[in-house]
Amino acid sequence: MRDPEIAVKIKNVAHYFGEAGDAKHMLALRETTIDFRRGGLLALIGPSGCGKTTLLNVIGGLLTPTQGSVDVCGKTVNGPMPREIAYVFQESALFPWNTIKENIHLGLLFQGVPKNQREDRARQSLETVGLGEFANHYPGQLSGGMRQRAALARALSLDTPVLLMDEPFGALDEQTRMVLGEDLSVLLSRTQKTIIFVTHSLGEAVFLADQVAVFSARPGRIKEVIAVDEPHPRRSGFVKAEKFTRLRNQLYDLLHDEIRKTVDQGSRPGAFL
Amino acid sequence: MTARGVVAARRQTRWRSGLAQIVFLLAVVILWWLAANRWGASPLLLPKPQLVFFELVDILRSGEFWPDLLLTLGEAAAAFAISATLGLATGFFVSVSPALVKVFEPLLAAVNAVPIILFLPLYILFFGLGAPSKIALGATIGFFPIALNTIAGFSSVDRLYVRSARSMGASPAKLVRHVLVPGALPIVLTGLRMGFTVTLLSIIGSETIASLAGLGHQIVNLAEAMEMPRMFAYIVFVIVIAATLNAIVTRFEKRAAARR
Amino acid sequence: MNVGRFMSRFVTRYPGWSRLAVVVLFFALWEILARFWIDKMFLSPPSRVYGEIGKVFATKGVPEALGVTFFELGVAFAFAVMIGLALGLAIGLNSFARRSFMPIVLLLYGIPQITILPLFILYFGIGAPSKIAFGVTHGVFPIVLTLVAGVQNLKPVLMTSARSMGASRWHILRYVLFPHMVPSLFAGMRLGMAGVLLGVLLAELYVSISGIGHFTSMFTQAFDPTRLLGLISILAAMAIALNEIVRRAEAHFSKWRA
Incomplete structure (x- = not known):
């Protein structure tokens, strides 16, 4: 039954927030069934509160869906799967009381990696993201962009087949996002990882993703999946290409009505992240 | 969470914490009753709660507490008036310039870290055992939180508001009246509330340590006369008075901050 | 200008x-x-207070009283930290305990403890135990309150990310909650030290037949501001030194907060 080419299998997943019968009871994610292939980056994009983060957390085992189930790498998810899935969050999830290197060591400790392997893996992942010199800095001493690089290094060091990223560049300024996006694309060209990436930004989605899943307004469902057929690493030239603009416009058209609906509903941005 | 949900949850929490406090107080009284009546605790250490209750009724009915209460409250009011005036004035004038804040804020904080109760013997030497030494101590102790919070309050006003008011042509007086004061008010009010609380405590405290009259003195007198039930009754009385005053002040702070 | x-x-x-x-x-x-x-009977110039500080130490019984006060402060602080840490963890780490016990802690904290100072003397005598006990009850509440608040303000994403990396309960306690709490523990200790100083000194001043209180009332009655100010300065210096030690420790262990 198991198809090794399917990294994430989502079966009839739906999720409600709050208890049934409560005033706060609300459908966050409509029933969704979809398979994500192994390798490449899948972007989840949609208006605020459309359930994209909910879906990400269900895949990651941080949230048990009200209905349905998820398989990651052929295993049914019920709780965090540190050997299969690593996370990068929007805000800095580095432990502020540990240096960057200690943070990576801790991740490896949590994951159960033997002590004698941790140092090598920590150094290697820091080199990969270009933070080798900052290993002994505390997160508070680094810029937002460097913190997110460090968070990425921690996730990479865990060496999981699947990487979930929840608006990892959301809190950064435009220039930093651009640079980090290019770096991530270089990284993608070198690994076999499956990355699921939540974003608000149309440009970021097109630039990074091999597939973009567009969500409808709340209660969300995946409205359409668009393929971006362009090899990694993608360079800044891709942004100026006609194909980029066409795909971006296509996404814009798909999203515009949904965003309008969301804003007119009076949804507060981020309220249901 | 919706706004209504938040209010309901908060109300529920408050109701629960009220219940927990009442249950706790009841348990204390029952244990006290058992210890004094059944388990043979010495009446010199733990008087029977029913006796304390009768004494409390007697104190309230006879009205004998009035002179002490009025003295303590009068001292507290005088001390608070002094500490509030000096604290607000100092805080405001220091906050006018960042340079002054840099010099005086750490100095005030450093002095505040010393237990000011140590000045009490000095004040007694200056002013004697009567009300003035209590008022001086209360005013000194109340001064620091008020001055420090006033500085913090005015410094916390977002410079963006100041710039935007200036861009609309506000005069310095209008800037103070319409931007700085409302901006600083919540923290300043917190300072005033804290100042009031510590002033009241230090008045009662200095009456306890060395004085001729007042509520604190009354408790000490009864302790020395070994009149345990009446002393316990006075303690309860003073605690209720202090708690009531603090509740009133806190309420006032919240109201004023909400209305600004 | x-x-x-x-x-x-x-x-x-x-x-x-x-x-x-x-x-x-x-x-x-x-x-x-x-x-x-100002009349010499009421105030001495600082130069004289400083010059004659030796006389304070030479007063029979003063060095012992100061030593005892220092001892009381140390013991009371140690007890306040131990009890505060235990209570703070027990209440802070468990939301049920927090809901049921926090209101009681706040209720007790609101009581003006000075009103029950005579009771402490009655129960524990005029010696060190009553002063230590009074110092502990003043020091323990700020520690508990700061710790409980500190435990609660952990950014949820840190817990989530630890969980996602496979952290066990013990891992979370040891590597997430504990380091997160260290700054609040030290902030609580700083406030607790202020409380201990207040409690112990209040009790010392209250008991006028022995200890520091005996000498402050003796110097006051003798209209001897030089020695009174000298004694007060020594105690203030003691308080400043103790505060400074705790403050330095706090700064040292909260470095990462920069």
């Missing part, structure tokens, strides 16, 4: 020296007032 600008530039560049200047000015004013205007 020029003078004003010069002063403000000086202050911005040398805040430490400016503070020192204010302190020197204060003492100079005090010196002048005490030397030329």
